[in-house]
Amino acid sequence: MIDAFPPAFIFLIVATLLPLIPGGSVRATIMLLVPVASFWLIWNAPTGMDAQFEFFGFTLTLMRVDKLSVIFGLIFSVAAFLSSLYAFKVHDRVQQSATLFYAGSAIGAVFAGDLISLFFFWEGTAIASVFLIWARGTEGAYHTGMRYLIVQIGSGVILIAGVGLLYQQTGSIAFDKMVLESLGTWLIFLAFGIKCAFPLLHNWLQDSYPAATVTGTVVLSAFTTKLAIYALARGFPGTEILIYIGAVMTIFPIFFAEIENDLRRVLAYSLNNQLGFMVVGIGIGTPMALNGTAAHAFAHILYKALLFMSVGAVLHRTGTSKASELGGLYKTMPLTMIFCVVGAASISAFPLFSGFVSKSLILDASATTGHWIVWLVLVFASAGVLSHSGIKIPFFTFFAHDSGKRPKEAPTHMLLAMGLTAFLCVAIGVYPAMLYSLLPFDVEYHPYTASHVISQLQLLFFALLAFGVLMRAGVYPPELRAINLDFDWTYRRLLPKIIGTVSAVASTIWAAIIGFAMRRINNIISGLYRTHGPEGPIAKVWPTGSMVLWIAMLLAATLLVSFIDLM
Amino acid sequence: MSDKKIGDDAENLPWLGRKLLWVDNPANVKRVFQVLILICIGLFFSDFIYARHGKFEFEQYWGFYGAFGFIAFCIVIFGAKALRTLIKRDEDYYAPHVVDTEEYPDSGLDKASYKDD
Numbered sequence: 001m002i003d004a005f006p007p008a009f010i011f012l013i014v015a016t017l018l019p020l021i022p023g024g025s026v027r028a029t030i031m032l033l034v035p036v037a038s039f040w041l042i043w044n045a046p047t048g049m050d051a052q053f054e055f056f057g058f059t060l061t062l063m064r065v066d067k068l069s070v071i072f073g074l075i076f077s078v079a080a081f082l083s084s085l086y087a088f089k090v091h092d093r094v095q096q097s098a099t100l101f102y103a104g105s106a107i108g109a110v111f112a113g114d115l116i117s118l119f120f121f122w123e124g125t126a127i128a129s130v131f132l133i134w135a136r137g138t139e140g141a142y143h144t145g146m147r148y149l150i151v152q153i154g155s156g157v158i159l160i161a162g163v164g165l166l167y168q169q170t171g172s173i174a175f176d177k178m179v180l181e182s183l184g185t186w187l188i189f190l191a192f193g194i195k196c197a198f199p200l201l202h203n204w205l206q207d208s209y210p211a212a213t214v215t216g217t218v219v220l221s222a223f224t225t226k227l228a229i230y231a232l233a234r235g236f237p238g239t240e241i242l243i244y245i246g247a248v249m250t251i252f253p254i255f256f257a258e259i260e261n262d263l264r265r266v267l268a269y270s271l272n273n274q275l276g277f278m279v280v281g282i283g284i285g286t287p288m289a290l291n292g293t294a295a296h297a298f299a300h301i302l303y304k305a306l307l308f309m310s311v312g313a314v315l316h317r318t319g320t321s322k323a324s325e326l327g328g329l330y331k332t333m334p335l336t337m338i339f340c341v342v343g344a345a346s347i348s349a350f351p352l353f354s355g356f357v358s359k360s361l362i363l364d365a366s367a368t369t370g371h372w373i374v375w376l377v378l379v380f381a382s383a384g385v386l387s388h389s390g391i392k393i394p395f396f397t398f399f400a401h402d403s404g405k406r407p408k409e410a411p412t413h414m415l416l417a418m419g420l421t422a423f424l425c426v427a428i429g430v431y432p433a434m435l436y437s438l439l440p441f442d443v444e445y446h447p448y449t450a451s452h453v454i455s456q457l458q459l460l461f462f463a464l465l466a467f468g469v470l471m472r473a474g475v476y477p478p479e480l481r482a483i484n485l486d487f488d489w490t491y492r493r494l495l496p497k498i499i500g501t502v503s504a505v506a507s508t509i510w511a512a513i514i515g516f517a518m519r520r521i522n523n524i525i526s527g528l529y530r531t532h533g534p535e536g537p538i539a540k541v542w543p544t545g546s547m548v549l550w551i552a553m554l555l556a557a558t559l560l561v562s563f564i565d566l567m
Numbered sequence: 568m569s570d571k572k573i574g575d576d577a578e579n580l581p582w583l584g585r586k587l588l589w590v591d592n593p594a595n596v597k598r599v600f601q602v603l604i605l606i607c608i609g610l611f612f613s614d615f616i617y618a619r620h621g622k623f624e625f626e627q628y629w630g631f632y633g634a635f636g637f638i639a640f641c642i643v644i645f646g647a648k649a650l651r652t653l654i655k656r657d658e659d660y661y662a663p664h665v666v667d668t669e670e671y672p673d674s675g676l677d678k679a680s681y682k683d684d
Contacts, residue, residue: 089677135675136666136671136672136675137672137674137675138666138669138672139663139664139669140662140663140664140665140666140667140668140669141666141669143663143664143665144664144665144666207665210666211665211666213675214671214675214676254643254647255643255646255647255650256647256650258643258644258647259647259648259650259651259655262667315671315676316676316677316678317676317677317678317679317680318678318680319670319671319673319676319678320671328591330584330587330590331580331584331587331588332580332581332584332681333584334581334583334584334587335581335583338583364622367622367623368622372623375622375623379635379639380635380639380642383635383636383639383640383643384639384640384643386640387640387643387644399590402591405680406579406680406681406682407678407679407680407681408679408680408681409581411677449620450617450618451617451618451619451620451621454610454613454614454617454619455619455621455626455631455632456632457610458610458611458613458614458630458632458633458636459632459633459635459636460636461603461606461607461610461633461636462607462610462632462633462634462635462636462637462640463636463637463639463640464603465603465604465607465637466636466637466638466640466641466644467640468600468603470640470641470644472600475644475645475648476644477644477647477648477651480655481658482655482656482657482658483655483656483657483658483660483661483665483667484650484651484654484655484656485654485656485660486654492661
């Protein structure tokens with residue numbers, strides 16, 4: 001008897017049956033009910049290992065219920081609900097089913113107690129999510145989806161290879177804390193790192209999220225990368241290298257985000273930067289740091305979804321999400337603007353908004369453990385977050401220069417989704433105890449001390465002042481219709497170019513060698529033909545008379561030998 | 568300019584949009600900037616009136632966070648500007664394998680503008 005029914009099954013079953021149901025609104029309503037049921041199941045699930053069954057001699061565990069899996073399961077259910085509400089008018093069966101498959105796989109992976117079921121759900125998220133990119137229906141989206149799929153499936157293949165090696169070594173498929181000491185665990189770490197968009201493995205994120213549909217990007221932003229955060233927190237807490245990987249992740253995307261024109265790609269860079277904070281928390285690995293990671297993932301899913309929703313609403317109404325084409329929209333989309341500002345304030349960690357109460361746990365943990373350089377990097381990155389997500393997104397969309405566009409306010413269901421998400425962002429910020437009670441460890445933490453509030457306000461307001469000064473001085477980088485190269489240039493341009501050059505050189509050399517050899521052989525053949533051919537000098541000694549003479553000579557020799565023998 | 572008219576007449580605009588029209592006036596933007604300066608001055612001097620609890624010694628310096636925020640922001644902006652000179656390319660650099668040069672298909676949108684009315 002199963003006490004904890006896997007919520008993933010509800011998603012997967014409904015996703016399979018959903019396309020058969022006529023009526024887009026009916027399907028959209030069902031999509032709202034599934035996450036509610038999932039939330040209820042997770043909330044009431046008893047702690048422990050459940051839903052276990054045998055599979056080719058392995059015991060698979062589909063419900064490992066503890067505080068770490070529950071907090072991720074709950075926020076994934078909330079995200080599935082909010083994004084389904086945002087997409088209420090999207091009646092495309094493919095997107096609807098894909099969304100449920102995707103969210104269900106992510107929740108399934110979170111509760112997976114062993115590495116084999118983790119692998120199945122891991123690949124499930126990859127396959128389902130690509131349809132949210134392809135649903136855009138353009139050539140560019142098709143190619144972007146293929147690149148995305150190659151990376152995501154690649155991550156899964158590396159994962160199962162690592163699991164195989166680990167099983168060979170330890171005889172266990174349990175998904176518990178691992179140590180980076182064998183090829184198997186390194187491969188698993190790499191698989192998690194790809195999905196988590198580690199530096200140099202990150203470009204799939206910035207490439208694909210701006211290519212998805214308006215609603216698809218909101219869905220995408222919640223699950224894949226936070227699943228990777230969960231997997232790292234479960235598998236590699238306290239792994240020191242993660243501190244430095246995370247610190248790099250918080251820094252470099254800031255610079256790219258600042259000069260990126262497509263606001264959905266700005267948000268993708270910003271997402272990458274926020275993941276960095278969580279990865280640092282996992283690397284530190286103390287209870288407070290891991291709490292920080294879980295809390296930040298929870299808060300982040302909400303405010304990041306909110307930001308993607310608001311930019312999505314603008315795209316939905318104007319047909320573009322490029323900063324160079326936007327501006328002045330506050331006049332006709334004031335509610336969307338306010339929700340966007342709430343998201344921006346939350347990600348920038350202004351007091352009374354969600355980012356403030358979650359990020360400070362990680363910063364505090366890094367300071368407590370004496371990582372002062374990392375701490376400085378994180379504070380620097382916090383000012384950087386303000387620059388691109390706090391200021392750039394709302395300012396260039398809704399204010400700045402007037403684009404002349406007068407789009408109507410976002411449709412009601414989108415406003416509802418944004419309003420609800422914005423409410424949660426503020427609620428967490430104002431009343432953090434609610435979020436703190438869900439965290440994996442019991443830690444006493446008070447974010448609202450005078451010292452903490454004032455120092456954070458100083459950091460943010462002086463950064464705002466810098467923005468004002470640079471803006472008025474006219475040195476703030478203008479929004480331009482252009483793209484920026486990133487590391488993906490190496491495999492999208494450099495590598496094909498190297499391969500092209502190498503193959504050209506190799507074929508030239510090959511042709512030269514073959515040509516040389518052919519010439520030599522031809523020379524030998526024609527040389528032989530010249531001497532031994534019908535016209536050649538050797539042909540002159542061919543008369544049959546000489547042959548008869550030689551046979552007579554041999555006969556004479558034979559007779560002579562026989563004669564001597566007889567004597 | 569019919570676009571401008573909508574903004575100026577403010578009849579078609581949502582209530583909230585009408586209430587915010589003051590931000591279009593450069594004099595008001597200047598005022599916002601002045602308020603920001605005042606807030607920053609206030610925040611700087613607040614360092615003297617409460618007991619600060621930093622984990623590190625350097626956190627205890629007056630104005631540490633303010634200076635850090637200001638300088639960090641400038642580094643980000645100038646760093647990004649320098650980066651742009653190296654990595655900026657035309658929008659169609661990777662075309663047609665990317666969405667950057669494509670229009671978002673209208674079938675997936677619900678474009679609506681006050682100009683349509």
